[in-house]
Amino acid sequence: MSLQDILISRQNGIFSVVSGPKAAKTRADEMEPQDEATVVGMRVEDDLPSTSSSAKECSAISEARTSKRKRTVVEENPVSGSKRSRTEAEPRSSIITKKEAQILKYVDQIASHNVRSYAIGWLIEDARLRLVYGDRMGLVFTKAIDFLGKDAALFLLIVAATGAAGVHGLGIHPNVHFPRDDDGYEVFALDSEYTGATLHLPTGDTEDAQFDFDVQSTRKLYTEFGLIGRGTAVIPVKARNKKARETCGEEELVAKVGWPHAARQAENEMIDTIRRDLKSAHKDNYLQHIVDMKYSVTKTIEEMGMPRCAMNIIPDGEDLRVCRTLILKAYRRLDDIGSTARFHTVFVDVVRAHHWVYETSKILHRDISTNNIMWYEGRNGQPVGVLCDWDLAENHSNGDIEAVRPRLHEPAADQPGLSKSAKRSTVLSMGHSTSRPAGQATSQATVQAPNSDGVAPQDGQEKTPMIKPRYRTGTGPFMAVDLLRDGSPPLHKYRHDLESWFYVYVVTAATYDPPQKRFRKLPQWEQQSLVLIGDSKHKFLLQRREWLKVVKDAHSDFHPLLRNKSFLIRLWQQFGHIELSYFTGVENMERMRTPDDQGTSADDDEQMKRMEEERDASMTYSKFMEILGEQEDI
Structure with a gap:
């Protein structure tokens, strides 16, 4: 097994791709296949008409066919290109080397394991080294250094920084914590299956809400494959301390951690609006079919301490993402339904709920799929369908959508x-970081106290419009x-x-x-x-x-x-x-x-x-x- 494979299998978060003299090809079309990876050039989605310019200028993405995971959700490629990053790199050619393609594959893989904010790697070609950094907004190659010659001192600093970095410095989500070793360092071991791992979420006072990872054979941790995008991870958890139990109860829960676009209305706000409007319209009977959110936290990339902030490579407008964590009631996957009759019951439940959400709040889900339909066992032994994942939903309350016109x-x-x-x-x-119980309005300045009726308060404040x-x-x-x-x-x-x-x-x-x-x-x-x-x-x-x-x-x-x-x-x-x-x-x-x-x-x-x-x-x-x-x- 190669060094790269060992590091990726351990998920330690740093990996290298090395080529000896004359090993690298110069054109993408000369590349030999790398396992199942297929390199398609400098783009996010092959079949969509445009990509944002900032992603093109400092990123190279491999559409690697390496995952056996579920289908990919599409949310990329706005019509108009975005502005360039605040710190601009030299525009890269769309021709990439064999080793660049290989490291892109590894970045995809490492970013698709554990609960990760970013991934870091080394790319060594002949006697030149480049650091590679990738997060949900793009991928950055540093300038090459002569690490065996004139830049040897800089190389020693890189080695020292890498060796001293902990799990969070290597890209693990800063709110995820692991047991410490004898030297006091947090250590993640894949064979531990997350035993002892915890999730800490800020509450606005001196005590965090803490949750234990509750990964079992029937409750698995799910991570979305790929680097750029929402990078959603769904973690089975249970409340650990009093603060978490007061907010979320003691039932089975999941933590949904993702990186949605900052320009989108937040999923937690959508869910709050949906539940409030169903109640106002006296359609309370449909609340059981809408995902039950207990708590939410949203952090900017600055608050997450993302390395791209230190590099001053900040995406503009449509490319900017935030990290959002939702604590939700746990449900069963549609796979477990087990019969045609029970599936039909769940299907009708969620179709009705979807419609009455649209009627009462004008919120359209826009990502209907088998993955977003879940269920639980009702009191009478009949399954109850639940419509989840409102992160791609859109509010149409400002008017009807204009006609489709070629x-x-x-x-x-x-x-x-x-x-x-x-x-x-x-x-x-x-x-700036916002955290709140379900039903509570988001504030950029303060963390608000729980709202007793569980609905979003109407503060009358208009948000600054965003592109x-x-x-x-x-x-x-x-x-x-x-x-x-x-x-x-x-x-x-x-x-x-x-x-x-x-x-x-x-x-x-x-x-x-x-x-x-x-x-x-x-x-x-x-x-x-x-x-x-x-x-x-x-x-x-x-x-x-x-x-x-x-x-x-x-x-x-x-x-x-x-x-x-x-x-x-x-x-x-x-x-x-x-x-x-x-x-x-x-x-x-x-x-x-x-x-x-x-x-x-x-x-x-x-x-x-x-x-x-x-x-x-x-x-x-x-x-x-x-x-x-x-x-x-x-």
């Missing part, structure tokens, strides 16, 4: 469901086809979430094994490219043979749903009609245009608006529940 006569890459002529001429344009990027959000296999077309990230509509609910049922029927309590893979919808997933779904909606390919391995318990006139077939037909109306409408508009037409006319806008209104009317919540044969409200 811009005509602009170049675009291939889009699902468009003829070659339409593809050539159409681009899609779809339409808010537009994102393509969702989890590939469950995203609506409108959201998977190439071009500008689309505006996300309520109907798109309804389509995601349909895909949840399709994926479950096609891949879930009730006796084994597990989901199989669905390769057609788990590709690296969102556009390819969109093309597969377009064909699935319009061609029966593609439908049959998707459901061909369905467990026998789901076979009744695959017969004609079942509610799943009727939903498939309805969403197929909506998809058909889109691309036939666009092509009809193209045929009516003359070569001299430029841009879009008022008539085009009006026609697209009518088309979108018709598509929206074709699938509403009422229609969806009518096809399911379920009540809209209970």
